[in-house]
Amino acid sequence: MSNEIETFQDPGEAVHAPRAADVDPRAEKRAEQQVAALFGLSALGSLLLIYSYIWIPTDIFIFIPVMGDQNAHQLFLGLGMAMSLFFLGMAAILWAKKLMSDTEVVNHRHEFRSSNEDREEFVKTVKDGVAGVQLGRRKLIKASLAASMGLFALPPVLLLRDLGPLPGKELEKTSWKAGTRLVTDPGNRPILASDLEVGSVVQTLPAVAEGTERLLSDIAKDPVLLIRLRPEEFNLTPEKLAMTHDGIIAFSKICSHMGCAVALYEQQTKHLLCPCHQSTFDVTRGAKVIFGPAARPLPQLDITVDTEGYLVARAPFDQAVGPSFWERNSQ
C-alpha cells in the first residue's frame, strides 16, 4: 500500500509574516486613505449616473475611437453605474486585505455518517411508523389507494390538453391550391413569367384576397423561391421537369431540415444554402441535398402560367414542407 512508504511530515504553516500596515503606522494610514479614496470614487460614479440620467439628452452621440459613435446618455449612465459599483467593491476588498486581520483560523471537520445508535433508532422509527400504517394487512385499502393514485396522475396531464389544437393534417397543408397565383414578397404583385430574367430569384407567397391578413403560421409554410435558369441547365427527371415552366423552377423556401428560410442563392453554382445549418441544395438537380445535415430535397411546387401569363401553381405541394415530423410520410 502507498502508506507503507515513509511520507514527509507536515511541517505546519510557514511563519506568518506581518503586512506593511500591521507594523508601519505610515503604511496603515496610507491603506486607510486608499480605501477612503476608492469609496470616494464610487460616490463620484453614483453622481455621474444621476447627472447623466437627468441632464444628458438621450439623442446626443459622441465619437470615441475604436468604439465609434456612442450615445452619450447611455454611455455615461453605464459608466457611472460601473464606477459606483466597481469601486465600492474594490474599497471593501482592499479594506479586508490590508487592514482586517489576516491570520487564518482552523475549524474542524466531522464525519457525516451518523452514529450507529442514531441509525438504528432511525430505522426503528421508520419501521414502527410503517407498521402503524398497516398497509400489509389492509389489502383493500392498498388496492384502492393504488387505483386512486394512478387515476389522480391523469387529470394534471389532461388539464393541459387545451394548450393547443391537435396537429391533424395541419403540417401537411399549405395555402397553395391549383391556380393560386404566385405573388412577390414583399409587394404582393403577381409575376409575369416573361418578366423573369434568366438567373433571377424571387421570393413569393400565394396570392390572398385583397384585405386579408396573412397569418404567421401560414408564412411559416408558404414561402416559395422562384428561380429562372436556362432550360438546358436542368438535370431533372421528366416528372420534375414537367413541374417547371420555361426554365422557371419553384421550391419551398422552408428548409427541409429545421425550417429556417433557405435564403442564400449562389448564382454561379446555382446552389441554395440555408444560413442556419448550411444545408446546400442543388437547384439544377431539383434541390437535391449536396451538403449539410438536411436529408430531403426542398419540395418542388408544380407551376404554370394562367391565361394572362401570370405564374400560378398547377397543383398544391405533393408533400409536407418544412422539417420532418413523426407522422410525415416521406416515401
Next chain:
Amino acid sequence: MTTVEKRLGAAANFVDERLGAAGWMKKSLNKVFPDHWTFMFGEICMYSFVILLLSGTFLTLWFDPSQRDVIYEGVYEPLKGIKMSAAYASTLDISFEVRGGLLMRQIHHWAANIFMAAIVAHLLRVFFTGAFRKPREFNWILGIVLLTLGLVEGLLGYSLPDDLLSGTGLRITSAIVQAIPVVGTYISFFLFGGAFPGVGFLPRIFTIHILLLPGLFLAVITIHVMLVWYQKHTQFPGPGRTEKNVVGHPILPVYMAKAGGFFFIVFGVTAFLSAVASINPIWLYGPYTPGQISAGSQPDWYMGWLDGLVRMAPPLETHAFGHTVSWNILIPALIVPGIVFTGMAFYPFIESWITGDKREHHLLDRPRNVPNRTALGVMSITFVLISLINGGNDIFATQFDLSINQIMWFSRISIFILPPIAFVVTKRLCLSLQRADRDLVLHGMETGRLVRMPSGEFAEVHEPISPQKRFILTSHEQAPALELPATDARGVRRPGALKNKLRIRLSKAHAVAVPKVSAQDLKEIEHH
C-alpha cells in the same frame, strides 16, 4: 458599555429570546472559508444570478410578452410604421425610450453570458480538483441541474424579444421538438398553441422565464449553497491542512468583506461591459417573420456547441411505414446532449466505482496527480470546443476566408479524432508534470548560479525547496489499482467476470503515476 453596544445588545436579546439564534449564529460567524482564486467562480455564478434577478425585474416593468400585432410608432426611425409583435415593440421601447432601459437590457444579457461562463468555469474547477467526490456528490448533481436549467433559461430569455434572430432560434427549437418520435408533433402544437409560430408561445415562455425557472433556480441554488455551508468547503492540500480540518478566514469580517466586495466588482464589470460593448442589438435584426432570415444566425455562446453538433450531423432520416424519424436532428440535439449530461451527473459514482474509494475527501487533488480524470476532462472540453467552432463555421468562413464545407468536414472528422488525442496528450503531460515535481523535490530548485568546480567543471547550484513546498508536492495519495481476482478464496469463479475485467482495466489506467518522492528517497540522495 457605549450606547451603540447597548442598542445592539437589546436588539440581539430581542431576537435571541424568540429564535434562540445566538448559539448557531456564533458558530456560523466563526465559520471558516478557505481561500483560492478558483473558489471565486462559484461566487461569480451566484452574484450574476442576483444581477439577473435585479435587472430582469426592471425589464418586466416595461416588457409586454404578447404576440399581438402592433404598428411601431416609436422613436427608432428605420422601423417606423412596420407591423410587429407587441413583444418586439416593447423591447424597442425599453431600448430607446426608457432611460437606462438599454443599459438594463445589456446588463441582463451580459450577466446571462457571464452566469453561464462562470457555471462552466466552476464546473471545470470542481471536476479537475476532484471536489465532487464523497460526500459532495449531491452538490455535483445539483450543479449539473443548474447548468441545464441555465441553458433552457438562457434560450427562453433571448427568445422573448421576438426579433428575427430569436424567432429563428425558436423555429429550430420547434423542429427539435417535432423530431421526437410519436409525440413530437403534439408536444410542439401544445407548446406553441398551434402550428409554429403559434399564438401562445411568448406569454407562456415569459411566465416560465420570469417565474417558474427563477423559482427553481432560487430553490436549487439555496440547497447548493447550504450544502457547501453544512459540508464545509474543500481546500487545497498544503501544510497544516488535513482531511479533518479547514483552514481559512472566518466569515466575519474578512470573508464577508471580500465576498460582498466581490459582488460589487462583478456587478461593476458587468455594468462596464454593458456600457461599452453592445450585444444583441435587436433593432438591427427587425421583427420576426418565418419567411426571412439573416445570414450568420448564431445562438448565444452556451448553445453554440449544440448548434455545431446539429450542423455537422450526417443527413440521415429513416422512412418506414408512413413515418419519418430524423436522426439528423435527434442524434445531435437530443441523444448526444442526453448522454453528455447524464454521464456528467453520474461521473462521481463512476469514478468511485473504478477506484473502489468510498472514503470522504475534503482535500482537493492537484489535476496532474489524477491524470486519467484530467485527461477525460480535457477530452470533453475538446469535444465541446470542436462543436462550438462548428457552430460558428459560417462566421469563421467569412472572417478567415475559408470554405464552409472544409470547416464542416474538419469538424466531422476531428470530433472523433481530436478528443482521444487530447486524452493521450493530457495524460502524458500530467505524468511529465509529476516527474517535474519529483525532480524538484529530489534535486531542488535551479538557482541559475553557476559555479566552477576544482576540476574545472561548471555546475549549476540547486537549492533545496522549503519543507512547506515539499509537503505540497508529496502529500497526495497514490493508491494502487484495484485487485479483483477472478476466483474467490475457495477457488470459485466470482460472478460478473466481464464487469470485473473492465473495472480492473479502468482502475489500472486510473492508477498510472510517477512514484512520488518518499522520505527515504530524499535521505538516500542526500547521502551521495
